[in-house]
Amino acid sequence: MPSQDGSLKAITANRLRDGVVVFLGPDWNAGGEVATAWVESFADAALFPAAEAETALAAAKPRAERAQFGVDIYAFDVETENGVPTPVKMRERIRALGPSVRLDLGKQAAA
Amino acid sequence: MNHIAPGARAGIYHYDEIDRRFVGERVEQFRKQVERRLAGELTEEEFKPIRLMNGLYLQLHAYMLRIAVPYGVMTSVQLRKLASIGRRYDRGYGHFTTRQNLQYNWIKLEDTPAILHELAEVDMHALQTSGNCVRNVTTDQFVGAAADEVVDGRVYAEILRQWTTLHPEFTYLPRKFKIAISGASSDRAAVRVHDVGLLAKRNAAGEAGFTFYVGGGLGRSPFIGKLVREWVAEEDFVAYLEAILRVYNQYGRRDNIYKARIKILVHELGLEKFKAEVEEEFARLRGPKYRLDPEIVAGIRAHFAPPPFEDLPTRSDALERAKAENPAFANWVAVNVAEHRQPGYAIATISLKPAGGIPGDATCDQMDLIADLAERHSFGELRVSHVQNIVLAHVKQDELFALWTELDAAGLGTANAGLIGDIIACPGLDYCALANARSIPLAQALSARFADPIRQRAIGELGIKISGCINACGHHHIAAIGILGVDKKGTEFYQITVGGDPTLTAAIGDILGPAVTETEAVDAVEAIVEVYLANRTDQDERFIDTLKRVGHAPFKERIYAAD
Structure with missing residues (x-):
């Protein structure tokens, strides 16, 4: 759910063993294997109001680090464009999709 | 390890058993470090500097x-x-960089030890490509072949490689340290924008020596290297460089990453004080221990002996006939082929900048083809240039047409070396975690806009260089037309500079005006070119010379007139 100002956040990391971009998924707090808390597609990512994102990040980050699952874990801003959640910054759009100059590579290639 | 001889006739340093053992040991060390990281025995904070030291x-x-x-x-x-590695472990391509290296963009940590092992099989590695050490020493891509060469820079670059690789004092410098060597009358290695820039030359007696420039660099605070010593004899080469590095190690700042490069030290200490410190250290070091033994130099030089050239006439009738019959080939020869010091041979630049392409990228199929062509036409050797092209340095003039025909069929026959389409661009925000804006799409748009080979030749020598952030990996500061990508409230903008110069008359470009959007940047570059063409005295007046003569005003007026 969006916060009062409507801003949303998602939480991302790079998977340690292969560097692949991952996002904290909707089942992030369901328990079980750490890997099941994370998803590879931004479309499947959990979206948090800003305050809740801080709480989720504070809980998920140490778990992912302790399990040697993820590195460089942080939250980023998301906006809704035509009803579709989209990263606000170009950097995060490119991480979520792949290089804008190679549409055959990255997550966009599998879409 | 399954060692594969990398090529006997090529002008590279050929490893001995000690070199191979050392590289092999480093691979095994890193393999264990990766295992420990994946097992949780090393934290990311502990592991990061280790992985960086392995590239x-x-x-x-x-x-x-x-x-x-x-x-x-x-x-x-x-x-x-x-x-082969690009196919097996990456996505079928690689990116050649401005430090004459190669980068893969899609590597898995868990695969890295295996990749390094495969590299070691052909005497390659990823050492000194990252971290606060002396990085890969760069030199003229025409080294050992150029008609204007005085001293072979490979010999001294290799001496530096061996001297710095395991040197304990240089493993934890305040910051990275980049050295370039040029041994020709034309500087093709941008020596004056390096931490240390070396001009190798000869005195009246024919002895080799070096002019040292120190404190050059790009990035957030660009500086042109300052002349520290006009002549350092060959025997003092290592001692003098060590003196510079010791002064840097002692006084270089470690409290602020943005002020840690030697350029800041030279600037803050002042040139005279810096020189005095270096001379004092040099006087202390100079002696038998640091004397570069001529026998060592001769031993290294033997690795770079000229390949077995044939005695050929200076002029090739076959080449002249092919040029007369094929205008596109004649244009490629005029633009991409340089004079060789050996009669009957030529230096061919393979452009990795097709119109609308990604500068510096080559597919693995293209790499295989270039390897085949290097074997058939250039003694199995090739070079990566700092402008992100490939060079076959020893091609018979008689064989240029056959070479070009195969290159052209593979999309590698673009005739734009040194022209406006020969754009340097860093990976930018499409790949790089440090970037603020994309570089590649702008390079693609510009090379497509200026694709016409006739127009490119009419414009003449004019370099465009694009960086996606202030770290300036795309060398924008020293471009005739430089472009820096910036982020303004989440939108990519591009700041244009003009008048930079990467050669011995090095200059940092001046900002022309407010940053513009990507579309506006392409139009702005075209406007700059049109103003240049309208104002140049004749075809021989280069862009930077016209700019010096007429000033910035006509360019500014044209671009920002509507504002």
Whole structure:
């Protein structure tokens, strides 16, 4: 759910063993294997109001680090464009999709 | 380890058993370090400097592995190995960089030890491609072949490579340290924008020596290297450089990453004080221990002996006939082929800048083809240039047409070396975790806009260089037209500079005006070119000379007139 100002956040990391971009998924707090808390597609990512994102990040980050699952874990801003959640910054759009100059590579290639 | 001889006739340093054992041991060390990291015995904080010392970065999409190509020279066997690794562990391509290295963009940490093991099979590695050490020493891509060469820079670059690789004092410098060597009358290695820039030359007695420039660099605070010593004799080469590095190690700042490069030290200490410190240290070091023994130099030089050239006439009738019959080939020869010092031979630049393409990228199939062509036409050797092209340095003039025909069929026959389409661009925000804006799409749009080979030749020598952030990996400061990508409230903008110069008359470009959007940037560059063409005295007046003569005003007026 969006916060009062409507801003949303998602939480991302790079998977340690292969560097692949991952996002904290909707089942992030369901328990079980750490890997099941994370998803590879931004479309499947959990979206948090800003305050809740801080709480989720504070809980998920140490778990992912302790399990040697993820590195460089942080939250980023998301906006809704035509009803579709989209990263606000170009950097995060490119991480979520792949290089804008190679549409055959990255997550966009599998879409 | 299954060692594969990398090519006997190529002008590279050929490893001995000690070199191979050392590289092999480093691979095994890193294998264990990766295992410990994946097992949780090392934290990311502990592991990061270790992986960086092995060339492994974490970028936007995956790990990036930077492979060292010492002074940009490698063999066809080595390039085929790079192609093979690109297919097996990456996505079928690689990116040649402004430090004459190669980067893969889609590497898995868990695969890295295996990749380094495969590299070691052909005497390659990723050492000194990252971290606060002396990085891969760069030199002229025409080294050992150029008609204007005085001293072979490979010899001294290799001496520096061996001297710095395991040197304990240089493992934890305040910041990275980049050295370039040029031994020709034309500087093709941008020596004056390096931490240390070396001009190798000869005195009246024919002895080799060096002019030292120190404190050059780009990035956030660009500086042109300052002349520290006009002549350092060959025997003092190592001692003098060590003196510089010791002064840097002692006084260089470690409290602020943005002020840690030697350029800031030279600037803050003042040139005279810096020189005095270096001379004092040099006087202390100078002696038998640091004397560069001529026998050692001769031993290294033997690795770079000229290949077995044939005695050929200076002029090739076959070449002249082919040029007369094929205008596109004649244009490629005029633009991409340089004079060789050996009669009957030529230096061919393979442009990795097709119109609308990604500067510096080559597919693994293209790498294999270039390796084949290097074997058939250039003694199995090739070079990576700091402008992100490939050079076959020893091609018979008689064989240029056959070479070009195969290159052209593979999309590698673009005739734009040194022209406006020969754009340097860093990976930018499409790949790099540090970038603020994309570089590649702008390079693609510009090279497409100026694709016409006739127009490019009419414009003449004019370099465009694009960086996606202030770290300036795309060398924008020293471009005739430089472009810096910036982020303004989440939108990419591009700041244009003009008048930069990467040669011995080095200059930092001036900002022309407010940053513009990507579309506006393409139009702005075209406007700059039109103003230049309208104002130049004749075809021989280069862009930077016209700019010096007429000033910035006509260019500014044209671009910002509507504002």
